[in-house]
Amino acid sequence: MLNIYKTMQDRTFAELDDFENGCWINLIDPTKEELERVNTELNVDMDFLKSPLDDEETSRLEIEEDQTLILVDIPMVEKEDDSYVYYTFPLGIILYKKYIITICLKENLLLEQFVEGKVKSFYTYKRTRFVLQMLYRMSARYLIYLKQIDKISHRIERQLHKSTKNRELIQLLDLEKSLVYFSTSLKANEIVMEKMLKSESVKLYPEDEDLLEDVIIENKQAIEMANIYSNILSGMMDAFASVISNNLNIVMKVLTSITIVMAIPTMLASFYGMNVGLPLQNSPYAFPMIMGLSIVLATIAIVILSRKNMF
Structure with a gap:
């Protein structure tokens, strides 16, 4: 132009x-x-x-x-x-x-x-x-x-x-x-x-x-x-x-902590899913007792991880 x-x-x-x-x-x-x-x-x-x-x-x-x-x-x-x-x-x-x-x-x-x-x-x-x-x-x-x-x-x-x-x-x-x-x-x-x-x-x-x-x-x-x-x-x-x-390390640390907490009830459910004789297998309170134990153990894990600044 x-x-x-x-x-x-x-x-x-x-x-x-x-x-x-x-x-x-x-x-x-x-x-x-x-x-x-x-x-x-x-x-x-x-x-x-x-x-x-x-x-x-x-x-x-x-x-x-x-x-x-x-x-x-x-x-x-x-x-x-x-x-x-x-x-x-x-x-x-x-x-x-x-x-x-x-x-x-x-x-x-x-x-x-x-x-x-x-x-x-x-x-x-x-x-x-x-x-x-x-x-x-x-x-x-x-x-x-x-x-x-x-x-x-x-x-x-x-x-x-x-x-x-x-x-x-x-x-x-x-x-x-x-x-x-x-x-x-x-x-x-x-x-x-x-x-x-x-x-x-x-x-x-x-x-x-x-x-x-x-x-x-x-x-x-x-x-x-x-x-x-x-x-x-x-x-x-x-x-x-x-x-x-x-920041990425922090995210990975939180995800790892969540994985650990979620692994506890998963392990208990896996144990009681085996086709072998297990404690409380004939008890009508087996399910609430296993759920309660899972919650208690998960809570203990959360407390321990929180004290170590993992959350």
Whole structure:
């Protein structure tokens, strides 16, 4: 999908059909024809256009003649069954002449906020400011998702206190994997931002430098949060693996105690079910006496087991 947007002279935000100076070209899961159109009409490097479409691409800053590729990993979340899956995805930003081009394989909330006009002081012709606004909102989105992961882990923690299954541990494992993805992507993004601060290819005005420094600070805060939450989750998984094992042992102990108690009347009934001469076999009170003896012995077993904390 190829969309062209531009902030007009009266500062209204409009969608165009053709490329114009100062426009924003947004490519979401583009077709081969759309990539060739941008490549042919604007003479943008095809490798730059295709790099963000590889979900294994790492964050980097690449400069070739008058074209600059800023490749970063943005956070994404999807609902899967009854849980949420957090991961990262490449977003490419190309600065070329008077154009700014964004390329991503999936629709994402980050770019949708700009398209829907939810970002203040956003103008397509202010290319550097636009890039920094995207990076700032990307870092803020990381922080939001990290807080969501923390809340989910607390909810799972409460469930684990009474759990004897592996479902909650698997959910924690998924969250830990998400934190590893986040931490790795944030560190790679930080390197890109620091290169932008030193690079002459990305023209920064004094106010832009301040904004970029704010973005780097936000990114570092997200890295610290990801590391802290990852360490907490790792320790929690180890602890609750032991808790689940202990809960299972308690259940087995109770079931074993019940089996012992139930075995007593079963043994007496088995003895008196043999086809041999037995005491009280001719007594009319044999059945109530055997039942009473079973109850007494079972009660004694319950008392003994209770004193040993077997129930």
